[in-house]
Amino acid sequence: MAVSLAEPVAAQLRLPASVLLTIFGVAIGALALVLRSGSFGPGTQDVAEAVTDMPLGSEALLFLFLPVLLFRSAMNTDARQLAEDAGLV
Numbered sequence: 001m002a003v004s005l006a007e008p009v010a011a012q013l014r015l016p017a018s019v020l021l022t023i024f025g026v027a028i029g030a031l032a033l034v035l036r037s038g039s040f041g042p043g044t045q046d047v048a049e050a051v052t053d054m055p056l057g058s059e060a061l062l063f064l065f066l067p068v069l070l071f072r073s074a075m076n077t078d079a080r081q082l083a084e085d086a087g088l089v
Contacts, residue, residue, distance in 0.1 A: 018069065 002024055010017040028051065034040075035048035056064075082089065 018073070 003021065006017045006020045006024070010020045013020070032048040032051040035044040036052060038045050
Protein backbone atom coordinates (compact mmCIF):
# COMPACT_ATOMS: atom_id res chain seq x y z
CA MET A 1 0.00 0.00 0.00
CA ALA A 2 2.85 2.37 0.85
CA VAL A 3 4.51 1.76 -2.52
CA SER A 4 1.24 2.45 -4.35
CA LEU A 5 0.77 5.73 -2.53
CA ALA A 6 4.41 6.77 -2.87
CA GLU A 7 4.23 7.67 -6.56
CA PRO A 8 1.45 10.30 -6.39
CA VAL A 9 2.66 11.71 -3.06
CA ALA A 10 6.23 11.94 -4.37
CA ALA A 11 4.98 13.72 -7.49
CA GLN A 12 3.18 16.28 -5.32
CA LEU A 13 6.28 16.81 -3.19
CA ARG A 14 8.56 16.82 -6.26
CA LEU A 15 10.71 14.04 -4.80
CA PRO A 16 11.75 10.71 -6.27
CA ALA A 17 9.54 7.91 -4.98
CA SER A 18 12.62 6.05 -3.73
CA VAL A 19 13.47 8.96 -1.41
CA LEU A 20 9.93 8.99 -0.04
CA LEU A 21 10.00 5.21 0.49
CA THR A 22 13.35 5.50 2.28
CA ILE A 23 11.94 8.14 4.61
CA PHE A 24 8.93 5.90 5.21
CA GLY A 25 11.17 2.93 6.02
CA VAL A 26 13.29 4.94 8.45
CA ALA A 27 10.11 6.18 10.14
CA ILE A 28 8.82 2.61 10.52
CA GLY A 29 12.13 1.52 12.05
CA ALA A 30 12.23 4.46 14.44
CA LEU A 31 8.63 3.88 15.49
CA ALA A 32 9.35 0.19 16.08
CA LEU A 33 12.31 1.05 18.31
CA VAL A 34 10.21 3.51 20.31
CA LEU A 35 7.40 0.97 20.69
CA ARG A 36 9.89 -1.72 21.67
CA SER A 37 10.92 0.31 24.70
CA GLY A 38 7.58 -0.64 26.24
CA SER A 39 6.46 2.86 27.17
CA PHE A 40 3.18 2.39 25.26
CA GLY A 41 2.17 -0.91 26.84
CA PRO A 42 3.10 -4.57 26.49
CA GLY A 43 1.01 -5.20 23.37
CA THR A 44 3.03 -2.78 21.33
CA GLN A 45 6.27 -4.56 22.21
CA ASP A 46 5.15 -7.69 20.37
CA VAL A 47 4.37 -5.73 17.22
CA ALA A 48 7.65 -3.83 17.42
CA GLU A 49 9.65 -7.03 17.94
CA ALA A 50 8.05 -8.54 14.85
CA VAL A 51 9.37 -5.59 12.82
CA THR A 52 12.82 -5.33 14.39
CA ASP A 53 13.55 -9.08 14.65
CA MET A 54 12.91 -10.05 11.03
CA PRO A 55 14.36 -13.44 10.16
CA LEU A 56 15.88 -12.08 6.93
CA GLY A 57 19.50 -11.04 7.06
CA SER A 58 20.94 -7.99 5.40
CA GLU A 59 22.35 -10.09 2.55
CA ALA A 60 18.90 -11.50 1.75
CA LEU A 61 17.39 -8.03 1.68
CA LEU A 62 20.25 -6.84 -0.51
CA PHE A 63 19.73 -9.66 -3.02
CA LEU A 64 15.93 -9.36 -2.99
CA PHE A 65 15.38 -5.62 -3.19
CA LEU A 66 18.48 -4.08 -4.76
CA PRO A 67 18.01 -5.69 -8.20
CA VAL A 68 14.39 -4.54 -8.31
CA LEU A 69 15.34 -0.99 -7.32
CA LEU A 70 18.16 -0.86 -9.86
CA PHE A 71 15.90 -2.18 -12.61
CA ARG A 72 13.22 0.38 -11.80
CA SER A 73 15.77 3.18 -11.77
CA ALA A 74 17.20 2.02 -15.09
CA MET A 75 13.76 1.98 -16.66
CA ASN A 76 13.05 5.52 -15.45
CA THR A 77 16.42 6.96 -16.47
CA ASP A 78 16.44 9.47 -19.28
CA ALA A 79 19.02 8.07 -21.73
CA ARG A 80 19.71 11.45 -23.33
CA GLN A 81 20.35 13.07 -19.97
CA LEU A 82 22.60 10.16 -18.99
CA ALA A 83 24.56 10.55 -22.25
CA GLU A 84 25.06 14.25 -21.48
CA ASP A 85 26.30 13.42 -18.00
CA ALA A 86 28.38 10.39 -19.04
CA GLY A 87 31.66 12.11 -18.18
CA LEU A 88 30.48 12.86 -14.66
CA VAL A 89 28.99 9.40 -14.21
